[in-house]
Amino acid sequence: MGQVIAFWVFAVAIIGTALGVVLLKNVFRSAVLLVTCFLAVAGVFILLSADFLAAMQILIYVGAIAILVILAIMLTKQVTFGSPSNKFKFPALIIAALFCAGVIYAIVNTHWQVSNVAPSSTTTSGLGVKLFGKRGFVLPLEIMPTILLATILGAIVLVKDRNK
Amino acid sequence: MTIGLEHYLMLSAILFSIGLYGALAKHNAIVILMSIEIMLSAVNIALVAFSRFIVPTELTGQVFALFAMGVAAAETAVGLAIIISIYRNKETIDANKIDLMKW
Numbered sequence: 001m002g003q004v005i006a007f008w009v010f011a012v013a014i015i016g017t018a019l020g021v022v023l024l025k026n027v028f029r030s031a032v033l034l035v036t037c038f039l040a041v042a043g044v045f046i047l048l049s050a051d052f053l054a055a056m057q058i059l060i061y062v063g064a065i066a067i068l069v070i071l072a073i074m075l076t077k078q079v080t081f082g083s084p085s086n087k088f089k090f091p092a093l094i095i096a097a098l099f100c101a102g103v104i105y106a107i108v109n110t111h112w113q114v115s116n117v118a119p120s121s122t123t124t125s126g127l128g129v130k131l132f133g134k135r136g137f138v139l140p141l142e143i144m145p146t147i148l149l150a151t152i153l154g155a156i157v158l159v160k161d162r163n164k
Numbered sequence: 165m166t167i168g169l170e171h172y173l174m175l176s177a178i179l180f181s182i183g184l185y186g187a188l189a190k191h192n193a194i195v196i197l198m199s200i201e202i203m204l205s206a207v208n209i210a211l212v213a214f215s216r217f218i219v220p221t222e223l224t225g226q227v228f229a230l231f232a233m234g235v236a237a238a239e240t241a242v243g244l245a246i247i248i249s250i251y252r253n254k255e256t257i258d259a260n261k262i263d264l265m266k267w
Binding site (some may be wrong): 015019057075103 | 180
């Protein structure tokens with residue numbers, strides 16, 4: 001019962017804050033709501049018994065991405081510009097609604113082969129075995145640092161002021 | 165009532181649609197980037213829900229979600245660097261006015 005209540009609380013929080021991010025005029029407020037949305041997503045991960053992912057969600061999204069977004073908003077002084085909608089507001093609304101309806105129709109009409117096995121209580125060791133063990137995900141894990149290194153270099157090169 | 169796979173998938177679908185609307189309908193490049201982050205979060209919820217309900221003992225979905233998180237962080241860093249670079253050169257982050265590559 002507690003899980004049901006927690007799910008609905010998190011679901012309402014996620015959708016409410018996500019709507020706020022998209023609809024609010026003040027960019028800074030949308031960024032703060034985005035942080036709340038990420039926190040609620042971490043709560044959903046805990047409900048899905050993915051404890052390690054919840055911790056990573058808070059570390060990466062709330063800790064790193066949110067700070068980056070807020071810094072970018074401050075550096076570009078665009079709070080006064082706000083976030084107006086462009087001329088595709090209604091077509092975008094229709095496309096998003098159609099997409100949502102289609103996906104929900106597919107979800108409801110698919111017979112999911114749900115397993116009744118209880119999930120493992122801690123996932124960290126299992127994830128470690130998956131990532132580093134034999135027949136695991138070692139190659140993607142090694143490509144990941146390459147992407148991060150390219151990201152660091154790319155970000156530095158892009159932001160560096162060439163005129164000075 | 166119990167919360168099943170469908171509930172999580174519907175939450176994910178609604179969240180993805182909100183992000184899709186934001187990415188399509190906004191002027192501000194930073195808001196577009198935030199909407200893309202929302203879409204990636206929705207995908208992560210779906211991946212973890214599949215992992216939890218279809219194969220509870222395998223953690224493959226969670227591994228995919230981890231990689232998606234890493235790529236999302238990289239994408240945000242480069243995206244914001246591009247936005248700041250454009251702001252320096254053009255004094256705007258209005259996505260409709262950034263038309264350097266338009267013929």
